[in-house]
Amino acid sequence: MQFHIEITCDAAGVSIKVIYRTVVDEMTPFRAKTKAGALLNLYAGRGANGARVLDQKNNELFKL
Numbered sequence: 913m914q915f916h917i918e919i920t921c922d923a924a925g926v927s928i929k930v931i932y933r934t935v936v937d938e939m940t941p942f943r944a945k946t947k948a949g950a951l952l953n954l955y956a957g958r959g960a961n962g963a964r965v966l967d968q969k970n971n972e973l974f975k976l
Contacts, residue, residue, distance in 0.1 A: 913937070915944035915973070916966040919951050921959045931960050941965065945974045952976055 919932040932955055938944045948963040965974040 913939070913941075914968055915941065916968075916970070917944065917948045917951060918964045918966070919948075919955045919960045920962040920964065922962055928962070931955055931958055941967075941973050945976070948974065948976055 915936050915938055917934050917936060918930050921929045921931050923929060932951065934951070936944055936947055938947070944965045948965050952960055952963040963974075963976040964972055965976075966972055
């Protein structure tokens with residue numbers, strides 16, 4: 913299955929800016945969540961403080 917991962921930066925609660933967006937092929941949503949956590953740690957230096965995992969229909973599955 914394909915999952916969309918968005919790494920975001922919440923600027924003082926006013927708006928959410930997407931820093932990085934990717935599509936991953938994983939067997940389960942939990943594996944996609946694990947990858948989202950790793951990407952969040954990778955982009956933390958750029959101000960990332962949130963991540964979302966979406967399915968193919970853009971329904972939010974997880975929010976970190």
